[in-house]
Amino acid sequence: METTVFVYTMTQTNQVGAWSKYVLPFEVDGWCIAGDSLYVRSGDNIHVFNDEEVGDEVSVGSIKLFEGMIQWAWLDFGQPGVTKSLYGFDIVGLGDVAVSFGYDQSNGGYFTDPYTVPADTVPGMVIPMPLSAPSYSVRLTYDGTQDWQWNAFSLYLQDLRGMA
Secondary structure (H helix, E strand, C coil): CCEEEEEEEECCCCCCEEEEEEEECCCCCEEEEECCEEEEEECCEEEEECCCCCEEEEECCEEEECCEEEECCCECCCCCCCCEEEEEEEEEEECCEEEEEECCCCCCCCECCCEEECCCCCCCCCEEEEEEECCEEEEEEECCCCCCEEEEEEEEEEECCCCC
């Protein structure tokens, strides 16, 4: 038995909110927050969520690593249907991340092969990514072997629409 939990988080600055989905490998009978810790009861077991761990304890002493993924919906970046040329990007965060780009909105499975970049690419040159499409979806995948955090992502695009 497993439990799916949806958590809505809102930042203190700008009141920006986002949903996260967690699938717990056990049935949740009850939960509480004490201080900064979340405690969950499942049968006779009490689980505490520890932000210093990079994996889940799936049984006593057995830690399972899991990847984190962030994906944007399809974004037009201007007029819909007009091809835009992506020439690069920057990312700011913690932990190495594999980046891939969706480039065919009519087929959600068409993404570039992911490639790993450093957590913070702003110092130095823009990371090159030559790609042309009318809309893009960005997918960030963290492998789960280290702490990770996403802060910012910049795409550098050029609209290929002819002059009127």
